[in-house]
Amino acid sequence: MLDFVCKDLAEKGIKDVYLITTHTSFYEKCGFDYYCDIEENDGNIVRGYHRKTYL
Numbered sequence: 001m002l003d004f005v006c007k008d009l010a011e012k013g014i015k016d017v018y019l020i021t022t023h024t025s026f027y028e029k030c031g032f033d034y035y036c037d038i039e040e041n042d043g044n045i046v047r048g049y050h051r052k053t054y055l
Contacts, residue, residue, distance in 0.1 A: 002030050017053060020046045023037035 006017060018039050021027055024047050028034070032049035039045055 006051065006053040015053055017051045018048060019049050022046055 009017060018027040018035065019027065019032070020040075024034075027030075027049050030051075032051045035050040037045050038048045
């Protein structure tokens with residue numbers, strides 16, 4: 001499903017996907033790279049991830 005979304009975004013000219021999550025190992029296995037830590041409004045820290053889209 002993530003591959004489908006990334007391909008669809010690439011076809012629309014979007015080259016980068018960013019997300020925040022606490023499910024770190026799952027997204028790392030799906031090709032996302034750690035980008036930075038992000039503080040949520042309630043003060044919790046979550047990890048930000050990045051992945052290039054492709055055609």
